[in-house]
Amino acid sequence: MSNTTEIEIKMPKVDLNYSSFKKPVQVSADPAAKPNPKVTIDGKVYDFAPGDTIMQVAERYKIHEEIPRYCYHPGMPIAGSCRMCTVEVEKAPKLMTSCSTPAADGMVVHTRSEKVVKSRTGVMEFLLTNHPLDCPVCDKAGECELQDYNFEYGPMTSNFKEEKRVYEDSTTKKLSDKVTLNMNRCVHCERCVRFTDDVTKTSDLVMLNRGYKKELAAADEERGLFNDYQGCLTDFCPVGALTYNDFRFEKRVWFLEKKASICDRCSKGCNIEVHSEKDVVYRYMPIFNEQVNQHWMCDEGRSSYQSLSNPLRIISPLMKYQDALHSTSIETLLGSISKELQSASSVELVVGTDATCEEAAYLKEKMPEVIKNIRLSYYNGTNNVTTSKDDQKLDNLLRMKDKTANTKGVEETGLTALKNGEVSSEIAILFRSGRAGIPKMKADQKLILWGVWTQEEIKALPSKNILGVIAGLSTIEKIGSFKNTDGILQKFAPAIVHRGNGLSVKSVVSAWKSLK
Amino acid sequence: MGTVNISRKYTATQKTYLWAIFIGMKITFKRLLQGFFLRKNNTIQYPEERRDYSQRFRGMHFISVDKNKTENCTACYLCQTVCPAECIHIIADERDEDNNPDGVKKEKRPLSFDIDALRCCFCGFCEEACPKDAIKLSRNYELAVTTRDDAIYDLDFLKRDVKGRG
Structure with a gap:
């Protein structure tokens, strides 16, 4: 085959701005500068940057709610389907798709004219011909784009008299252990296929067949879905075709209370929305942040809420009495601990790198006042990471090697890393909020545990000589700030109220001080 | 919240209550004489005789079942959402495929379905909201129980046999 010649296809270069929620275009104060191009949407004139589509201009000025969409997603390439x-x-002779039509200078756009609304009603009627009316059992109901747009634009009746299409094999098909597919509900927007193609770059979802029989399936049937961002598929699926098994049938979405927080499962610090009812967390969802996580979040972080409601988590202070740990009040516990601490020859406090910047700084400042000759250090211990220099990316998107949230922030308080990852003092106080690793120790090491611990972790400790456990708060129960791997400082406030008798660091230290 | 004192001005006849007593006794003697001379009964022998209430009377709840004795409820939480007294508590679960003869129509089921009848105000909103006609209010008005726990109706109790609307 030596005769083949390589054909070079020359495509015109157009830089389309894929990421959304940009700020409005700055109008330069210099009168000599070239003026920005302008587009009129619904009678108002907006400046835009060259390369914007009509949808992106609308997003710049927060009027994108006027334009309904299924296939368009600001984090993915444009399909226009x-x-x-x-x-x-x-x-223009015909109606234009606002997601894929580049805005031009002097263009006049109407988003709510009679012709447009009639077209949307027609599109909705076609989408609903084969959509089952199973909103009562569908988990998406309440946050479903098909429901919302049908309420706004849809026809109240349908001309469709025939039987609805049923995919026999994929009505409830497990694509992986995390995602369930119900193909009957799908509206074929292909957001999920584009996500695996262009964002995770794993290409593990494909559309089979064409037209009426078009069907979503895993590219490798045996392997199923295998990317690490499967939860995102269920977030942006506009209907209930893809549902997350962890949240499936757990709660109807309209009961959930939503509060912003930071994910503490790795050093990336993804912005999350905590969905809870009566202080029980049901799921995490990502929030858009262009500098940190864009629209996405990994499955590991998404399922990290389970440790909060773990029944084995210790939520009240425990004291050692006759070789067993018993629940007690914080004053009694601190009183008995401080006797041991005074007689000890050397004491060290190991701060886990999942502590907030404020906690680490507070401990560094106040603990020497409470316990004399205390040595302070920090310890990470996840995936063989010791300092923030060991941190590296695990894939091309978000996941990091360091599985604690605040290694950089704790380093900046001036603490030093624990030598050889091993505690050596007579009594060691281990402070962590559930994510940092546990340092090496001798078999008869005297220990005081502080923060978020579970009974499983205590059982797995090499030493059984535990003097007491001071229950603390986990990340989404407390206030503070994390510095992520890129050096971005992010503040967060409590999203839920702690369900037990755990106390913040400040109140424990002040109770400790008031003992004397 | 402070106390509000309301002063009412009564007339002399109202203060003595005599007129009100007279009206009450008039009805009593009227019924007595009717019973003696006209043989007219104004009361019923309750457990043996029962009053016929309207077809639309709203009494004790039940959940309708299909021919396989599977509840029609799909745990959609609409009744729990609409309930003004917050007396319905549902926990949803996935139905086993073996116990799901109707395929995807009944993939979701209530793991538990509790109605606290002590809180219920029998407004019938749950019946109105139900998309599957699963929860209904029967015409049974005998709701007396011996313990408070009996007043919390669970799924097995709600699935009892009720003919028509009871």
Whole structure:
């Protein structure tokens, strides 16, 4: 085959701005500068940057709610397949898809004209011909885009009299142990396929067949879905075709209370929304942050809420009495500990790198006042990471090697890393909030545990000589700030109220001080 | 919240209560004489005789079942959402495929379905909201129980046999 010649296809270079929620275009104060191009949307004139599509101009000025969409997602390439976002452009012969039509200078756009609304009603009627009316059992109901847009634009009746299409094999098909597919509900927007193709770059989802029989399936049937961001598929699926097994049938979404926080499962510090009802967390969802996590979040972080409601988590202070740990009050516990601490020859406090910046600084400042000759150090201990220099990316998107949230922030308080990862003093106080590793120790090491611990972790400790456990708060129960691996400082406030008798660091230290 | 004192001005006849007593006794003697001379009964022998209430009377709840004795409820939480007295508590679960003869229509089931009848105000909103006609209010008005726990109806109790609307 030596005769083949390579054909070079020359594509015109157009830089489309994929990421959304940009700020409005700055109008330069210099009168000599070239003026920005302008587009008129619904009678108002907006400046835009060259390369923006009509949808992206709307997103710049927060009027994107006016334009319904299924296939368009700001974090993914444009497809233009659902025809829901069509708008009327003056002097254009037909309606234009606002997601894929680049805005031009002097363009006049109508998003709510009679023609546009009629078109949307038609699109909705076609989408609903084969959509089952199983909203009562569907987990997406309440946050479903098909429901919302049907309420706004949909026809109240349907002309479709035939039987609805049923995919016999994939009505409830487990694509992996995390995601369930119900193909009957799918509206074929292909957001999920584009996500695996362009964001995770694993290409583990494909659309089989064409037209009426078009069907979503895993590219490798035996392997199923294998990317590490499967939860995102269920977030942006506009209908209930893809549902997350962990949240499936757990709660209806309209009962959930939503509060912003930071994920503490790795050093990336993804912005999350904590969905809870009556202080029980049901799921985490990502929030858009262009500098940190864009729209996404990994499955490991998404399932990290389970440790909060772990029944084995210790939520009240425990004191050693006759070789067993018993629940007690914080004053009694601190009183008995401080007797031991005074007689000890050397004491060290190991701060886990999952502590907040404020906690680490407070401990460094106040603990020497409480216990004399105390040595302080920090310890990470996840994936063989000791300092923030060991941290590296695990894939091309978000996941990091360091599985604690605040290694950089704790380093900046001036603490030093624990030598050889091993505690050597007579009594060691281990402070961690559930994510940092546990340092090496001798078999008869005297220990005081502080923060978030579970009974499993205590059983697995090499030493059984535990003097007491001071229950603390986990990340989403406390206030503070994390410095992520890129050096971005992010503050967060409590999303839920702690369910037990755990106390913040400040109140424990002040109780300790008031003993004397 | 302070106390509000309301002063009412009564007339002399109202203060003595005599007129009110007279009206009450008039009805009593009227019924007595009717019973003596016209043989007219104004009361019923309750457990043996029962009053016929309206077809739309709202009494004790039940959950309708299909021919396989599977509850029609799909645990959609609409009744729990609409309930003004917050007396319905549902926990949802996935139905086993073996116990799911209707395929995807009944993939979700209530693991537990509790109605606290002490809180219930019998407004019938749950019946109205139910998309599967699963929860209904029967015409049974005998709700007396011996313990408070008996007043919390669980799924097995709600699935009892009720003919028509009871």
